[in-house]
Amino acid sequence: MSDVAARLPLAFLLRVTAGATDRQACARIHALLVKSGHASNTRLATALADAYAKSGLVTHARRVFDETPRRDLVLWNVMISCYSSHGLLSHSWALFASMRRSAGLSGDGFTFSALLSARAPSPSCGHNLALLAHGLVLRLGLHLDLVVATALLDMYAKCGRVADARRVFDAMLLRNSISWNAIIVCYGQHGGGKEALQLFVSMLRNDDGCCCRADELTLASLLSSCANMAAAYEAAQLHAYALKRGLQGYLQVANALIMAYGKNGFLLQATQTFAAIHDPDIVSWSSMVSSFAYLGCAKSAIRVFERMLRQGVRPDGIAFLGVLSACSHAGLIQDGLKYFLVMTKDYQIDPCPQHLACLVDLLGRAGRVQDAYNVLLDISCQTNTDVIGAFLAACKARGNIELAKWAADRLLSLEPNESANYMLISNAYAAAGAWTELAKVRSHMRNMCGIKKAPGCSWIEVVGKVQTFVSNDILLQRSTEMQDMMDLIVTFLEKEFNKDTLCKDPDLISEWY
Numbered sequence: 001m002s003d004v005a006a007r008l009p010l011a012f013l014l015r016v017t018a019g020a021t022d023r024q025a026c027a028r029i030h031a032l033l034v035k036s037g038h039a040s041n042t043r044l045a046t047a048l049a050d051a052y053a054k055s056g057l058v059t060h061a062r063r064v065f066d067e068t069p070r071r072d073l074v075l076w077n078v079m080i081s082c083y084s085s086h087g088l089l090s091h092s093w094a095l096f097a098s099m100r101r102s103a104g105l106s107g108d109g110f111t112f113s114a115l116l117s118a119r120a121p122s123p124s125c126g127h128n129l130a131l132l133a134h135g136l137v138l139r140l141g142l143h144l145d146l147v148v149a150t151a152l153l154d155m156y157a158k159c160g161r162v163a164d165a166r167r168v169f170d171a172m173l174l175r176n177s178i179s180w181n182a183i184i185v186c187y188g189q190h191g192g193g194k195e196a197l198q199l200f201v202s203m204l205r206n207d208d209g210c211c212c213r214a215d216e217l218t219l220a221s222l223l224s225s226c227a228n229m230a231a232a233y234e235a236a237q238l239h240a241y242a243l244k245r246g247l248q249g250y251l252q253v254a255n256a257l258i259m260a261y262g263k264n265g266f267l268l269q270a271t272q273t274f275a276a277i278h279d280p281d282i283v284s285w286s287s288m289v290s291s292f293a294y295l296g297c298a299k300s301a302i303r304v305f306e307r308m309l310r311q312g313v314r315p316d317g318i319a320f321l322g323v324l325s326a327c328s329h330a331g332l333i334q335d336g337l338k339y340f341l342v343m344t345k346d347y348q349i350d351p352c353p354q355h356l357a358c359l360v361d362l363l364g365r366a367g368r369v370q371d372a373y374n375v376l377l378d379i380s381c382q383t384n385t386d387v388i389g390a391f392l393a394a395c396k397a398r399g400n401i402e403l404a405k406w407a408a409d410r411l412l413s414l415e416p417n418e419s420a421n422y423m424l425i426s427n428a429y430a431a432a433g434a435w436t437e438l439a440k441v442r443s444h445m446r447n448m449c450g451i452k453k454a455p456g457c458s459w460i461e462v463v464g465k466v467q468t469f470v471s472n473d474i475l476l477q478r479s480t481e482m483q484d485m486m487d488l489i490v491t492f493l494e495k496e497f498n499k500d501t502l503c504k505d506p507d508l509i510s511e512w513y
Helices: 002-006 010-018 023-036 042-054 058-066 073-085 089-103 109-117 123-140 146-158 162-171 177-189 193-204 216-229 232-245 251-263 267-275 282-294 298-310 317-330 333-346 353-365 369-378 385-398 401-414 419-432 435-447 479-496 506-512
Strands: 457-462 465-470
Touching (some): 023 058, 089 109, 109 146, 146 162, 162 177, 177 193, 177 216, 216 251, 232 251, 251 267, 282 298, 298 317, 317 333, 317 353, 333 353, 385 419, 401 419, 401 435, 419 435
């Protein structure tokens, strides 16, 4: 066998090694290379290390790397990529430093693409590594490499450094669909929905002379931004784009469409999108439940949830959160308590703070404030402001001033600089008639440096633009004209008003209510 292996041509061995697809094949080929005396060949070792890496055998790949006497840049890149693809970020950077120190190699575009593709354990760590890589890339002149620049952009995006990602994007001389999609998703995932939509329009307009198209992941991100911004017009336009491109069949696009239509109040379109899905997953079902719950259609949310159970789909925590919030907002106390018990007992799902906030709200609506207080103590969720806030609202509704004081102390100790907490506490004290406590809270709020109540705002979409406004907003565009129109309507109604038309029959009045 060894004589036969020794006579095998190098090209054949290289082709066989590169085509290895599983662990057993890699081991057999490795043995063949050793018997043939070609194990030290750099090209064959590189192909074998790459095959081991793709099979998930990182230690085997490293052994091949260590046993190769002459290592070129390609072999170093294969090993760095192996570490990065398996989440071993520290190993990949340590190997990169060793390559620069011992082999005197600076790296190329493939090196930095591999280094930047790994996910950092924390945003701060990722940001530091991105800055380090960015400096090296600029010094080596690799910032003009499209693949390297896109990888650098993506790493900044993963760290939440949107401004840095945008600077890398703006400095790119050439862009492809991957780079456009990366910056659009970056904005969409970090609250920049408006900028994401603007970039999408620029990409479609071919602003940089490159014919690029959005993929299904980008479209799903854009639709999620539309859901968060209540941008119904843009959601409809994206739906049309998905139909034109044939992307509506992708599950993530359909799920994002359901949420976009649901949060914008278009339940018919959300239902139609859901009905068009051939095999809905748990995200599809949860999106429908949440859409109905978000718009206050509790009965419909429960019907969809029960239908999901009948079809054998195992609900997750998000699905239960949707049905619990629907029951909470609609005051369906028994249904809500039943689903909470089903979640914890039947499906063994540990409740998160949002689930517990719904449970506390349900108990408060049922008048069981003491039970809600016991829940806070038993489940050790006294450090979550959402749960404490729900409990304070329950105390306000039931006039329990003693427990309201306890909740107020907890809130102020957890978030002393949050103005919303002060307003919630003030309202609770005012509802209970505790004017002395109310005065203390408001005095404390005024004395706290930087505490200001954020004004409540409303928004409406007009011709594809979302207009945000507050009460008596004189800075809003055409606010003077709107105020004049309101005055005109009031004047007209006063002239048309006739006291003889007043209905004083209590029976008729009760029918209207």
